[in-house]
Amino acid sequence: MLYIAIIVPLLIAWWVASDAKKRGYSQGAIVAWFLGVWLVLIIFLPLYFILRPKSTILRPKSMGQTRSTSGTYVCPYCGNLYQEKVPFCPYCGRRLEEDGG
Numbered sequence: 001m002l003y004i005a006i007i008v009p010l011l012i013a014w015w016v017a018s019d020a021k022k023r024g025y026s027q028g029a030i031v032a033w034f035l036g037v038w039l040v041l042i043i044f045l046p047l048y049f050i051l052r053p054k055s056t057i058l059r060p061k062s063m064g065q066t067r068s069t070s071g072t073y074v075c076p077y078c079g080n081l082y083q084e085k086v087p088f089c090p091y092c093g094r095r096l097e098e099d100g101g
């Protein structure tokens with residue numbers, strides 16, 4: 001059991017270190033995160049997810065057919081962008097027009 005308690009955090013710490021490397025952390029910071037996650041997993045793992053640089057993915061949260069910049073519409077169901085105002089989403093096929101009956 002003790003073996004698992006060491007190996008599992010070690011694997012997670014290894015993943016955190018490789019993820020930190022991809023996000024451009026310095027060598028010292030990567031080592032610090034690796035040791036921190038390995039030794040105090042319960043504190044450093046949530047902390048890493050809070051502090052790491054977020055990827056720039058825009059998620060539209062507004063409901064209905066949302067018009068964004070330069071005549072592009074956003075599907076409220078699947079989040080894909082489409083150019084023309086169409087009654088059904090070309091990606092997920094759901095009905096988009098809320099008005100009318």
Ligand SMILES: [Zn+2]
Nearest residue numbers: 075078089092
């Ligand atoms: Zn859709």
